[in-house]
Amino acid sequence: MRRLTLCTIMAIILTVSTSSVAPFQVEAQWTARDAPVMTRWAEDVSPDSVHPEYPRPQMVRTEWQNLNGLWEYAITPRNSARPAEWHSGILVPFPVESALSGVMERIDADQRLWYRRFFTLPGSWTDKRVLLHFGAVDWETMVQVNGRMVGEHRGGYDPFTIDISSALQPGSEQEIVVAVWDPTSSGYQARGKQVDQPRGIWYTPTTGIWRTVWLEPVPEYSIERLHMVPDIDRERLVITADVPTTDSETVVEVLALDGTRVVARATGAVSGELVLEIPDAKLWTPDSPFLYDLKVTLLRNGAAVDEVNSYFGMRKISLGRDHDGILRILLNNEFLFQVGPLDQGFWPDGLYTAPSDEALRYDVEVTKQLGFNMARKHVKIEPDRWYYWCDRLGLLVWQDMPSGDRYIGGDDPDIERTAQSARQFELELKRNIDALSNHPSIVMWVIFNEGWGQYDTERLGNWIGEYDPTRLVNTASGWSDRGVGDVHDVHSYPGPAAPVAAPDRAIVLGEFGGLGFPIPGHLWQSERNWGYRNYESADDLTMAYETLLRRLHRLIAEPGLSAAVYTQTSDVETEVNGLMTYDRVIIKMDVDRVAAANRRLELPPPEVSTVVPDARDEAYLWWYTLNEPEGDWFAPRFDDVSWQEGEAGFGRKDTPGTIVRTLWESEDIWIRRRFDLPGGTMDDLYLTVHHDEDAEVYINGILAATLRGYTSTYVDEPISQEAKASLRRRGNVIAIHCHQTGGGQYIDAGFVTIRDR
Numbered sequence: 001m002r003r004l005t006l007c008t009i010m011a012i013i014l015t016v017s018t019s020s021v022a023p024f025q026v027e028a029q030w031t032a033r034d035a036p037v038m039t040r041w042a043e044d045v046s047p048d049s050v051h052p053e054y055p056r057p058q059m060v061r062t063e064w065q066n067l068n069g070l071w072e073y074a075i076t077p078r079n080s081a082r083p084a085e086w087h088s089g090i091l092v093p094f095p096v097e098s099a100l101s102g103v104m105e106r107i108d109a110d111q112r113l114w115y116r117r118f119f120t121l122p123g124s125w126t127d128k129r130v131l132l133h134f135g136a137v138d139w140e141t142m143v144q145v146n147g148r149m150v151g152e153h154r155g156g157y158d159p160f161t162i163d164i165s166s167a168l169q170p171g172s173e174q175e176i177v178v179a180v181w182d183p184t185s186s187g188y189q190a191r192g193k194q195v196d197q198p199r200g201i202w203y204t205p206t207t208g209i210w211r212t213v214w215l216e217p218v219p220e221y222s223i224e225r226l227h228m229v230p231d232i233d234r235e236r237l238v239i240t241a242d243v244p245t246t247d248s249e250t251v252v253e254v255l256a257l258d259g260t261r262v263v264a265r266a267t268g269a270v271s272g273e274l275v276l277e278i279p280d281a282k283l284w285t286p287d288s289p290f291l292y293d294l295k296v297t298l299l300r301n302g303a304a305v306d307e308v309n310s311y312f313g314m315r316k317i318s319l320g321r322d323h324d325g326i327l328r329i330l331l332n333n334e335f336l337f338q339v340g341p342l343d344q345g346f347w348p349d350g351l352y353t354a355p356s357d358e359a360l361r362y363d364v365e366v367t368k369q370l371g372f373n374m375a376r377k378h379v380k381i382e383p384d385r386w387y388y389w390c391d392r393l394g395l396l397v398w399q400d401m402p403s404g405d406r407y408i409g410g411d412d413p414d415i416e417r418t419a420q421s422a423r424q425f426e427l428e429l430k431r432n433i434d435a436l437s438n439h440p441s442i443v444m445w446v447i448f449n450e451g452w453g454q455y456d457t458e459r460l461g462n463w464i465g466e467y468d469p470t471r472l473v474n475t476a477s478g479w480s481d482r483g484v485g486d487v488h489d490v491h492s493y494p495g496p497a498a499p500v501a502a503p504d505r506a507i508v509l510g511e512f513g514g515l516g517f518p519i520p521g522h523l524w525q526s527e528r529n530w531g532y533r534n535y536e537s538a539d540d541l542t543m544a545y546e547t548l549l550r551r552l553h554r555l556i557a558e559p560g561l562s563a564a565v566y567t568q569t570s571d572v573e574t575e576v577n578g579l580m581t582y583d584r585v586i587i588k589m590d591v592d593r594v595a596a597a598n599r600r601l602e603l604p605p606p607e608v609s610t611v612v613p614d615a616r617d618e619a620y621l622w623w624y625t626l627n628e629p630e631g632d633w634f635a636p637r638f639d640d641v642s643w644q645e646g647e648a649g650f651g652r653k654d655t656p657g658t659i660v661r662t663l664w665e666s667e668d669i670w671i672r673r674r675f676d677l678p679g680g681t682m683d684d685l686y687l688t689v690h691h692d693e694d695a696e697v698y699i700n701g702i703l704a705a706t707l708r709g710y711t712s713t714y715v716d717e718p719i720s721q722e723a724k725a726s727l728r729r730r731g732n733v734i735a736i737h738c739h740q741t742g743g744g745q746y747i748d749a750g751f752v753t754i755r756d757r
Contacts, residue, residue, distance in 0.1 A: 033102060055385065061218075066214050078109075089102050112181050134161075135383055148167040188418070188420070191403070221245045222298065222305075223243055230316070232281060282314065326560035364390055387442065397442045489508050491510055493512060513548060514531055515533055522581035547717065607756075615647075625642075650738075669747060670736070687719055699727065702723040704724075
């Protein structure tokens with residue numbers, strides 16, 4: 001049987017006359033549905049005002065028509081013909097599954113989603129070509145104008161444009177019909193964290209139009225794309241304006257401006273490289289995100305026929321060695337430790353689509369307010385407006401490619417994709433790099449995350465490095481490192497941790513933290529929410545974050561960490577480990593303390609001195625018992641003469657990161673040890689401990705720390721003020737109870753001082 005092409009399928013399903021169909025009424029009713037929680041911006045969303053901003057900030061034309069607003073829709077079996085009946089009132093560009101769409105229905109792989117609307121063209125557009133732009137549609141899209149098929153597209157994240165000029169009817173109302181099919185998690189396509197059955201770290205899917213749709217008139221010859229490459233070492237910007245003509249009478253003029261002052265000018269042939277010399281350029285950094293304005297004019301016989309406005313930032317990202325010889329990620333030839341949140345870009349009311357541009361900006365503003373200088377955009381690609389705010393406000397971006405196909409474990413080899421799957425992934429990868437390449441905020445491409453869809457790692461890493469040498473390449477964030485790319489990236493929850501220093505790659509911590517704090521009234525569901533480790537108050541959460549950052553600080557010097565990504569910007573559905581609640585109402589931690597902890601990473605790492613050694617230093621003795629003791633076993637005068645004596649540490653020898661000298665395989669262990677402090681009580685004294693799992697630590701009979709979960713290495717923990725006040729020069733007692741439920745097990749502890757330099 002002959003295989004049907006997408007064009008053939010489209011021709012079949014769109015074969016219906018438009019002459020008898022009544023025009024869509026703009027007055028159709030629309031009401032947002034109720035999601036479990038909603039953002040404050042949802043109240044301002046209406047059919048007359050929905051993402052009204054020009055959606056492409058780096059290639060702006062003055063004339064355009066926004067097609068966001070109410071469209072008709074229908075949901076049919078996948079192979080059905082164009083519907084004869086339509087429902088009124090889906091709000092574009094919100095996904096059909098979202099509350100703000102007004103529909104809030106799931107679409108499965110056996111169904112097709114249809115859109116229809118009518119529009120009229122301004123009289124001034126009569127002699128121009130008309131382009132129909134889609135910011136993004138997930139996933140397979142077919143477009144008809146006035147009953148004529150005009151285009152098709154596969155890809156859920158990249159913008160696409162269709163020239164609809166030949167399908168327009170003079171002097172009449174025009175009709176657009178869009179048909180969308182999305183297999184979500186049953187297909188091989190890039191989909192990120194969308195799944196048919198949301199759970200845990202997998203979320204509600206997005207189907208259909210989810211970014212702005214708009215029309216734009218252009219002349220016969222027009223500027224189709226700008227490509228800008230800043231070169232701070234040679235003090236210049238290299239720019240190419242793609243124009244589909246070889247006419248020698250057509251040239252491009254480019255002006256770079258600092259405010260109203262022209263700082264550089266160049267004129268040359270279309271689609272060729274133009275060089276703007278910019279001596280003593282103002283460099284773009286997170287602290288000073290200076291952007292030059294750009295004006296690009298297409299001239300034919302000296303007359304302007306097309307013009308776009310844009311902007312650019314002069315910045316460089318590279319690898320280089322610091323004064324200690326450590327290979328670092330450099331911004332503008334200087335080491336800047338990058339720290340930022342994992343940003344998933346989900347919204348409770350709009351899912352993939354933020355309720356407004358103000359909401360997009362708010363997330364970036366809060367990230368900056370908390371003292372971060374970077375964000376990792378996680379397995380999702382945002383509208384241009386989000387990157388615009390990162391450019392404008394000064395936020396470095398690591399950009400993930402959305403994942404798809406099959407997933408592998410950390411020790412598994414790369415998968416073998418079908419030729420169709422690989423071809424589609426690489427097509428979308430290239431398109432998205434092209435679409436985002438001019439944003440100065442983006443400094444790293446991340447191809448794969450934790451083995452999700454990972455294949456041909458070395459080949460793809462090498463290809464991106466050659467295709468875009470102005471940015472770094474992270475071939476595999478977490479788990480499945482193949483020894484290629486510009487960075488070695490590990491994940492550690494709650495962490496932090498760092499890879500072993502590498503001779504030719506910088507080392508980074510691609511994910512850590514995940515500290516949870518569920519706040520009633522701001523939850524996607526009331527129960528079964530989770531974080532990697534949960535807390536019960538904002539103060540406890542903030543203190544835990546400060547502790548993580550203090551540990552992280554030490555890893556910058558040794559082994560030489562260059563960046564770290566904290567999970568995450570906001571809660572997402574059942575995950576409650578966000579810096580903000582899912583509705584963005586509450587910033588969960590103390591803003592000033594978090595910002596101070598983040599900015600402290602710019603200072604030299606603290607000086608750490610051992611005061612009471614742990615098993616890494618020597619095989620010292622503890623008294624221990626595996627049977628629950630009676631009485632106050634943690635009291636200084638408790639009689640532990642019947643307990644056994646054993647060398648630190650205690651556990652199973654197959655537990656990672658441990659030094660086991662005394663075997664412990666039961667569920668519980670109680671250990672006691674006496675120690676002296678050479679300098680008496682110390683304000684900068686910390687417990688250094690490796691616990692697997694829960695532990696209670698007492699000093700001189702007073703609770704010093706309650707430790708939940710497990711660690712994979714020795715970590716520093718603060719000591720309660722009451723326990724710290726009990727310390728004396730001689731004769732102190734530390735007592736620990738550790739409880740194990742499964743997996744590895746281990747307990748050991750000592751004391752260190754941590755002093756800022």
